[in-house]
Amino acid sequence: MSQDNATSQRPAEDTLRQPKKKSVRRPVSAMIGALLVLFWLFVAAFGNFLAPFDPSDMVSQDIFASYSGTHMLGTDFLGRDMLSRILDGARYSVGLALISTVLACLTGVTLGLLAVLSNTWVDEAVSRIMDALISMPSKMLALVLVSVFGSSVPLLIIMAVLAYSPGCFRICRSLALNIAQMEYVLVARSRGESRFYIAAREMLPNMMGPILSDFGMRFVFSVLLLSGMSFLGLGVQLPAADLGSLVRENISGLSQGVPAVLWPAISLGTLTIGVNLLIDSLSARHRRGF
């Protein structure tokens, strides 16, 4: 057990090594996934500096123009440069989803560990609240919150955290329940270690694999939820636009198949597929249902 504990201090390597032994994983798809994810993280971080035009400037006389030298991905319904708009929109799509997923997972993991290590009353109370949150369909929750508070960036983040921390909590709690029965946790307990020490040093490192793959899944869900809200016009508000808003804006060009509506869609697709490929090949063995 102690050896097990020591190796999983490096969870990423641990999970990477595992599939190789089984040799059923396809490293090619993992590579593609990793490349796509890295690409989108890069775009989200530096896209603004790379944009050839100001994303909100109407730089062209042609609306819904096709691919050209000056406008590589054509122009949108107002004649703005599509490439610049996508580079700008990706910042919102990736950034918001990333922030809210990180917060959701932190909340879920903290509460999950707290529930397992505390007495049954705390566990019961937290579990009930989380069950109640999870039983609201995430889009319904989003709609109610937007109707009450109006849509804004902080609200969208809070909404995604409320929608996705319960799922993370459930997974974390069930993992922690199993791990809490392990000998090394009992040893640490009888040594008189504090609950915080047990949670952070003994239990958490052994839960990282499944939590990371859960993180990936929830990131994809957040991207889809946020872009879906923007598509309905209830997400990121103008003049800011994420990839979902870009699809919404240019939807009238759909029947002509203009690049302005195809590329935001393709961007969203490659982002979520990339994350899926990556977590699929990293941690197939951890995925049990939800």
Add this chain to the structure above:
Amino acid sequence: MSLKTFLYIARRASGIVLTLIVVSLMVFFVTAFLPGDAAQQSLGQFATPDQLEALRKEMGLGRPAVVRYFAWLYGLLQGDLGMSLASHAPITDLIGARLGSSATLAAVTAAISVPLALVIGITSAMFRGSALDRSLNAATMTTVAIPEFLIATLAVLIFAVKLQWVPALVFVQDIDSPLEFIRAYTLPVATLCCVITAQMARLTRAALVDQMSKPYIEMARLKGVGPVRVVLSHALPNTIGPIANAIAVSLSYLVGGAVIIETIFNYPGLAQLMVDGVANRDMPLIQACAMMFCSAYLLLLIIADVLGVITNPKLRSL
């Protein structure tokens, strides 16, 4: 059904009642954050203070929130969901009118997607690692990853605009022959099926693959059982619990998560009723819809739970 099973189910059911109470508390008190109370909403901006006062009295808004909460809860239990602020009709009637079309959509989608998902999931688990498995895997993963609004708009573009096989909008009241029914429902059902089939198929495959790594499967293989029989008669019975759970979670999506699909196809379902409620800030309606969705979700979950317990003797001793 043994006593233990019964007790387990009873315990789960009481947990669900508790959860519903928490849901009702959250729904009631979050909506209480809205600026302006129900009387203000109902009369609009130009109401005189006297009118407001009179209506508040009539609606019982002078009472403290806790009292109103219990009154509301009591009404819910009696099947009285209150009055809609926007249309001044009983919410029970509004929901009743939509319930049928939502249930039809959900039932048709479930009838197609559940068997399809099971076939896909089981097939790819049976031939794990083969080209078939890999292509099914790639297909379901892509479908899971693509936003549903994209699938819906593409479907409208291809089948309604370009090919003109089916209408883009659904007019449920105009349906009077089976052919029209099929034409009207094809697009919404196909889009919903895409979304939930892929998810169910992946979870089914994951549950089966998980079982396939167990020692008893190795034993069965060693005594010469073929790969197809190993999956169907050895692994599958042990995965009914997880698969039922996956189906329940996916189907719960049909109840309330179909907002975007209903909006795009203009389908008169419950989710759209709630979206309208949100647009009109019709709080009693939103509260009632939210409670409906949560109850449906929890009901599905407990059915999955019971199936899981009945099919897995180990869980009965819990």
